[in-house]
Amino acid sequence: MSNTVKVALAGEGGQGVQSVAGILVEAANDEGREALYIPNFGVEQRGGVSVAFCQISDERIGSPKFKFADLVIALSDRAVRRTKQYVDENTVFIYDSSVEGVEDDMPQKVKKILAIPALDIAKKELHPRVFNVIVMGAAIAVTKIVDIKQAKSALEKKLGYKFKQDPKLRELNFKALEKGVELVEGKV
Amino acid sequence: MSEKPIEGEKRVFMTGNEVVAWAALAAEADIMYGYPITPQNEVMHYWTRLAPKYGRSFLQTEDEISAGFTTCGGVLSGKRAFTATAGPGNILMQESMTMAEMMRIPTVLVVQQRGGPSTATVIYSQQEVTMTCFGGNGEGLRIVYSTCSHQELYDYTIKAFNVAWKYRFPVFVLGDGYQAKMRESLKMYDPATKGIKMVETQPSLGLAGVPGVDREPSHLRNTYNTEEELCEVVTNLVEEYNKVVPEVVEYETFETEDAEIVLLGHGIVTRAAQAAVKTLREQGIKVGHFRPITIHPFAADELRAICKQAKKLIVIESAQGQFERIVKEAIYGESVPMESYFKPGQGITGEEIVEYVKKGL
Numbered sequence: 001m002s003n004t005v006k007v008a009l010a011g012e013g014g015q016g017v018q019s020v021a022g023i024l025v026e027a028a029n030d031e032g033r034e035a036l037y038i039p040n041f042g043v044e045q046r047g048g049v050s051v052a053f054c055q056i057s058d059e060r061i062g063s064p065k066f067k068f069a070d071l072v073i074a075l076s077d078r079a080v081r082r083t084k085q086y087v088d089e090n091t092v093f094i095y096d097s098s099v100e101g102v103e104d105d106m107p108q109k110v111k112k113i114l115a116i117p118a119l120d121i122a123k124k125e126l127h128p129r130v131f132n133v134i135v136m137g138a139a140i141a142v143t144k145i146v147d148i149k150q151a152k153s154a155l156e157k158k159l160g161y162k163f164k165q166d167p168k169l170r171e172l173n174f175k176a177l178e179k180g181v182e183l184v185e186g187k188v
Numbered sequence: 189m190s191e192k193p194i195e196g197e198k199r200v201f202m203t204g205n206e207v208v209a210w211a212a213l214a215a216e217a218d219i220m221y222g223y224p225i226t227p228q229n230e231v232m233h234y235w236t237r238l239a240p241k242y243g244r245s246f247l248q249t250e251d252e253i254s255a256g257f258t259t260c261g262g263v264l265s266g267k268r269a270f271t272a273t274a275g276p277g278n279i280l281m282q283e284s285m286t287m288a289e290m291m292r293i294p295t296v297l298v299v300q301q302r303g304g305p306s307t308a309t310v311i312y313s314q315q316e317v318t319m320t321c322f323g324g325n326g327e328g329l330r331i332v333y334s335t336c337s338h339q340e341l342y343d344y345t346i347k348a349f350n351v352a353w354k355y356r357f358p359v360f361v362l363g364d365g366y367q368a369k370m371r372e373s374l375k376m377y378d379p380a381t382k383g384i385k386m387v388e389t390q391p392s393l394g395l396a397g398v399p400g401v402d403r404e405p406s407h408l409r410n411t412y413n414t415e416e417e418l419c420e421v422v423t424n425l426v427e428e429y430n431k432v433v434p435e436v437v438e439y440e441t442f443e444t445e446d447a448e449i450v451l452l453g454h455g456i457v458t459r460a461a462q463a464a465v466k467t468l469r470e471q472g473i474k475v476g477h478f479r480p481i482t483i484h485p486f487a488a489d490e491l492r493a494i495c496k497q498a499k500k501l502i503v504i505e506s507a508q509g510q511f512e513r514i515v516k517e518a519i520y521g522e523s524v525p526m527e528s529y530f531k532p533g534q535g536i537t538g539e540e541i542v543e544y545v546k547k548g549l
């Protein structure tokens with residue numbers, strides 16, 4: 001169980017956590033590593049908190065869900081409340097700095113808590129649509145599960161058909177990825 | 189049209205439902221009958237996308253009662269037919285599956301367990317064990333594989349068709365919502381490259397020639413008039429089933445040779461149990477793990493042997509004792525103490541098993 005990196009990404013339905021989780025594990029798999037990803041899913045068609053559980057390892061992965069993550073990223077107030085159960089003294093807990101009213105909901109036993117202005121940067125400097133890609137960059141920078149080059153080629157694989165129509169989208173996504181890395185580098 | 193869906197062997201990364209659809213294609217399944225229910229839906233979705241490319245068929249029925257019976261009908265016409273379902277759908281398929289038991293119809297049913305009772309959750313459980321093994325008004329004359337990974341979903345879906353057609357008992361692949369929805373890697377292959385030959389199918393109805401003149405009439409019955417007649421028929425069925433048992437029963441053990449504590453778990457829970465054994469052994473604790481692959485029939489003799497030397501068994505499952513009942517029946521009379529770790533409808537991690545075992549030392 002030791003060399004497995006465990007990540008829980010959580011947000012509101014539509015924030016794109018499942019998409020980036022999918023791209024992240026795809027990137028790890030393409031590197032020849034073992035990856036396991038399971039979305040949580042309920043009976044609702046839309047809305048609600050959406051959690052993606054990802055594990056990446058050099059060996060076969062055990063149970064699909066885990067008790068505590070190495071990294072939790074929560075993108076809404078409800079996501080913070082829902083995912084703090086996956087946090088212990090070895091967990092880096094990241095939330096978006098736009099989330100309000102969660103001061104009393106922060107995990108107590110935690111390795112590090114970090115607020116990042118991903119949503120703000122997406123809106124002001126890039127585009128709201130690449131909010132989740134900034135989050136993906138942050139996740140990669142904290143966990144080092146794949147390198148940036150691999151992450152870019154996974155984005156290319158997933159969104160290549162859109163990039164072809166509008167090459168500016170490629171630049172936008174890659175910038176968002178790098179921005180996400182910048183936001184956490186040296187801070188955890 | 190009829191090129192092979194998979195040439196040689198290749199590593200892929202996909203959901204378990206997609207794996208089942210590919211495995212059925214590779215196993216030369218002719219047709220799937222189905223009705224949607226979460227978390228099984230994508231078996232159907234992928235099958236409907238893939239099947240036309242390889243000349244295979246699909247029929248969406250009006251409900252699971254019909255999906256089960258049309259699967260029986262497809263098999264009787266000589267087609268390698270299958271269906272897939274979960275939860276309440278599994279309940280509705282029990283009637284047709286008992287007909288398959290009675291008439292020796294080699295159906296294949298993939299079950300992706302969800303929470304129960306009733307609608308409950310669409311996520312995960314191991315609460316369809318009793319129903320999948322013993323559901324229906326009958327004696328449970330069926331073979332149930334409890335898989336733990338995408339590799340096994342692939343391997344055992346292919347195997348299910350062959351075991352069904354070889355022995356003519358209904359075969360079930362018992363997965364769960366986690367296996368259905370998660371993505372992980374596996375190796376898909378053309379069965380022929382592994383020396384696996386698909387058992388030939390034959391029609392039971394509509395045969396050429398005049399019945400009673402050119403050939404024996406095919407007399408398929410599930411209705412009997414007298415108690416004596418039925419008792420004789422069922423006794424013979426049970427006898428034939430029991431003959432098959434030693435040939436199909438499968439299990440795995442992990443470090444049980446000198447184990448004082450033996451963890452019992454099936455399906456995806458085996459992954460947590462295996463991880464727990466590894467961690468606990470590193471700490472010098474003599475723990476082993478026994479895992480049935482065919483949860484029914486069950487490797488009773490092999491588990492009995494383990495009971496002789498173990499000091500404690502711990503039954504671990506995402507249900508309230510459905511697996512434990514099978515275990516208890518299998519080792520009736522053994523004196524080894526038994527504990528249980530039940531989480532009905534919830535996943536179990538290696539970490540929590542480690543914690544539980546250490547608390548009991």
